[in-house]
Amino acid sequence: GAVVSQHPSRVICKSGTSVKIECRSLDFQATTMFWYRQFPKKSLMLMATSNEGSKATYEQGVEKDKFLINHASLTLSTLTVTSAHPEDSSFYICSARQVTSVDEQYFGPGTRLTVT
Amino acid sequence: RKEVEQDPGPFNVPEGATVAFNCTYSNSASQSFFWYRQDCRKEPKLLMSVYSSGNEDGRFTAQLNRASQYISLLIRDSKLSDSATYLCVSLYAGKSTFGDGTTLTVKP
Numbered sequence: 001g002a003v004v005s006q007h008p009s010r011v012i013c014k015s016g017t018s019v020k021i022e023c024r025s026l027d028f029q030a031t032t033m034f035w036y037r038q039f040p041k042k043s044l045m046l047m048a049t050s051n052e053g054s055k056a057t058y059e060q061g062v063e064k065d066k067f068l069i070n071h072a073s074l075t076l077s078t079l080t081v082t083s084a085h086p087e088d089s090s091f092y093i094c095s096a097r098q099v100t101s102v103d104e105q106y107f108g109p110g111t112r113l114t115v116t
Numbered sequence: 117r118k119e120v121e122q123d124p125g126p127f128n129v130p131e132g133a134t135v136a137f138n139c140t141y142s143n144s145a146s147q148s149f150f151w152y153r154q155d156c157r158k159e160p161k162l163l164m165s166v167y168s169s170g171n172e173d174g175r176f177t178a179q180l181n182r183a184s185q186y187i188s189l190l191i192r193d194s195k196l197s198d199s200a201t202y203l204c205v206s207l208y209a210g211k212s213t214f215g216d217g218t219t220l221t222v223k224p
Contacts (some may be wrong), residue, residue, distance in 0.1 A: 043203060043214040093159055107159040
């Protein structure tokens with residue numbers, strides 16, 4: 001089946017530093033990847049849609065200069081949280097949609113970010 | 117109003133029970149619907165797609181009522197391993213919108 005990996009799975013960083021999270025589709029090509037964040041006991045909130053070779057589309061209220069997204073290849077998208085603050089602490093999950101699929105998306109295992 | 121709303125839960129049921137979750141969506145143009153399962157501190161995993169004709173996968177049955185903009189998930193003969201949060205998802209223009217989820221705990 002389609003597998004999506006994320007790295008790192010867990011990261012603790014100090015306030016003011018930047019953190020990069022990688023999302024990889026391991027056995028398929030993904031023209032579209034999605035980045036979500038999830039707060040405790042809440043559902044996934046879409047942050048941005050990342051299309052290979054083009055700029056990401058951000059959801060309303062998500063600062064594009066703070067959450068930098070790069071989708072340089074059909075198997076890799078990165079999310080960089082710049083100048084992280086404690087309120088950025090969350091569970092970040094990516095998902096990828098196969099080139100051949102319209103509906104189905106496959107989720108990475110998530111990255112738990114803690115900003116101290 | 118949230119675009120996808122689910123039963124608040126939590127649902128605590130004994131093993132073997134039948135439990136039903138409901139979900140409503142506000143975007144009448146939504147094209148596809150899904151139920152995902154999410155275990156604590158894990159990523160969501162697709163449980164099943166939802167079709168207007170209704171579909172069944174073992175102990176799980178999903179129904180879609182487009183007129184009422186309503187989706188349901190029925191779990192029969194609950195197992196301990198069914199304990200999780202169930203997320204209702206609608207898809208429109210390539211974007212998925214998730215409900216807040218309903219937590220199910222199946223007890224021995």
